[in-house]
Amino acid sequence: MISRLFIKNHLSFESCELSFGEGLNVFTGVSGAGKSVLMKALLSAFGLSEATAQVVEVDAFCTLGLDDISDESPNVFKVLKQNSARYFLNSQSISKKNLSSACASFVRFLGAKESGEFENSALLGLVDALVGEKNFAKNKADFASIFKELSSAKAELEKLKTDESHVEELKELASFEINKISQINPKIGELEELSELKKRLSKRDKIEQAWEGASGIFEFESAVIRALELCERDSAFFSDAMNELRSAKESLSFEEMSDDEIEGVLDRIEALSGLERRYGSIERALEVLASKKAELEKLEKIEFEKTHLQNKVNELNSSANALASELSKARKKALPKLEAKLNEYLEKMYLPALFLELKESIMSELGLDKVEVNLGAVNLKNISSGELNRLRLAFIATSAELGDSRNSRIPTTAKNQTGVLILDEIDANLSGKEAMSIASVLEMLGQSYQIFAISHQPQLSSKAAHHFLIEKKGEISSARELSKAEREHELARMISGEHVSQEAKDFAKKLLD
Incomplete structure (x- = not known):
């Protein structure tokens, strides 16, 4: 739960500090x-x-589970901006990427263009939460493990097939390197020894001429x-x-070469x-030489390795299909339950x-299943923005009812609320009756989430546990929580416009009561 917000020098806000409570927090005010x-x-x-x-x-009460930040x-979240x-987070520096990742399961923002509720992973998560079979969780975990191994084996097999298409060329290149080195058959230190011999060979004529001149000394040896013996030396x-x-x-002597x-x-x-x-x-x-010999040996065994890998892929694929089939059977049984829950909302x-x-x-990694959603006889792509917002809210409410099965890690917040939900004009373009229906669902959803909602409709605002008014005087914006009497006036303004009528005041009072 978010308990406090402080901002300074933020566009039209010079300074603003607000405290928030549990449940539905609604923000109203004129456009702009x-x-x-x-x-x-x-x-x-x-x-x-x-x-x-x-x-x-x-300031927010939540458990983020970061290893390096307690x-x-x-928890105190802070952003400072100059250049x-x-x-x-808690006075420790953190990257934006790590921060947003850590907060992803705590804060959910539903903007006009966001539709994550209809992603297949989210839909299957809701279906799976309603599967009652005891072996389902194990089958799901086993499938995920096999699928990971299968994906790895397939990638390895594809690489092997790519290598195989060039295998003759690769073998020729490896053989060329091997032959080039093997024909010379070099020995370590051999070049240095031969280079020294070459130096001596280059002086052969001079050396032989010098010794020819010096050989006369041996004629006088005796x-x-x-003479030394005569001198008794x-x-x-x-x-x-x-x-x-x-x-x-x-x-x-070079006579032997x-x-x-x-x-x-x-x-x-x-x-x-x-x-x-x-x-x-x-x-x-x-x-x-040693490397190319090993490479050539591997290339010559590529057909054997390919056959071995293909057999492995076939076995894993068979196991994965069998488990995926079991998952599909269980999901088909649970699908009507999810359909019924969604249709209640x-x-x-x-x-x-919906169907x-x-x-x-x-x-x-989810199996072989895809969930398709149709609202009445209309495809999701063709429904209005008002219908889409209400449909999204039905999925969010069902998700909260099932323990927010979309997330594997549920953050702990005050009063056991599952997190924070931020909505941007979810009641836009709706009639009063439709807006009130959304307000009622959000009021119920406020038992699981702390909700922040921008609204231009009095129906949703009347259901708020905490109602905040955003005002702008000149170029400066301000925000404050309204008392009950102030809420009545703000609702009346939302009903009748700038000139508040008595009928609007009466209706506003009726909404609040």
Whole structure:
């Protein structure tokens, strides 16, 4: 329940603070006084309308169940706007999207263009609330689980079929990559070793020429040793040095490599360098090789996987159809009950009886059922706005009677009311008798909802638990709750216009009494 509204600098309102009570709260006033402006400010606090006020603050008793913001009693909703709007709940910042989502089951706004009561999910929700079979809830949950799995399997199968149409092309590309890398058969570190050999090969002629000039030292080796021995000096150091020289010469010898072998080394380096340029490194080339081999293996098994998936889809589809059929049978039995409940309200509001029909539809998470609504012999698309408003009200009242089955999470409010219902001229374009019938239904509905209604009809206003007058003096709007005497005068104005007659006063008094 909303207990308080404060707005500041909101279009024609400089400042306004109102307190609200339970049941039916009605807002009246001449056209252009600011009734819709006030209602939009109220909606903006819940993220359900664009914020245009500098400040909007609302106190509301409700349970929102947010993980990161604790509920308080009351919860305080606040909107501040300078260059952009900022939203707060209990002094904690919250995004508009999260705010509106959290309030969706607490505040319901029925504008002229809104017709969510006739969405198939809402209609089936009402039907399901009247199904008395004990296994229905389990069948419904089982169906939802199977349908989710079926949808996933179908999507996977479609992807597989798409892949299959390109499978030969994909296999050819994978085989090309595999062959390109496998033919070279690279080894990690091989390119570095061959590159070092290439450097030495590039100096082959210079190295051989240098050693040819230095080889003469070996001719004097025995003479040097002889001289050292005659001098009684140890010649071991000289022998070691000469052995080191021989080893160095032999290690740099190119005599064992033919020209063809050298050419092979150069070709190998070029092939490995090509892989490195293409893949970034030899390590990455080996990773691609392993990946493409796995891809090719999967592509070669695609027909097997497709058959397996198709069998799975067939099995799930069979199970889903069987459960959907059980749901349909139960719904067909419950449909007359819903039809009867709705027609009770329609009769009160002077509308012809409606007919509900359960038709087979494309499978969805709700089953195979679609509820069609016809008012008398007329399709919903062809009824007047007044008829549509009364029909919507019948669905809302039935929904409240069934525990608001449209929502899985029912917010807790003061006096066990199921939430807040905001109506924008629901009694527009109606006769006095029709307007009074709507007023009576809303008065009853006020036991379940706290209702905010804009009205230009005295019948609805007379049924209000709290009556607010919106006035505009010059360019400034104001709002206040009326006393009983003030209500009588406002109803008389609504009946006779600017010049209030005695007959209008008498009728207004009769309405209030």
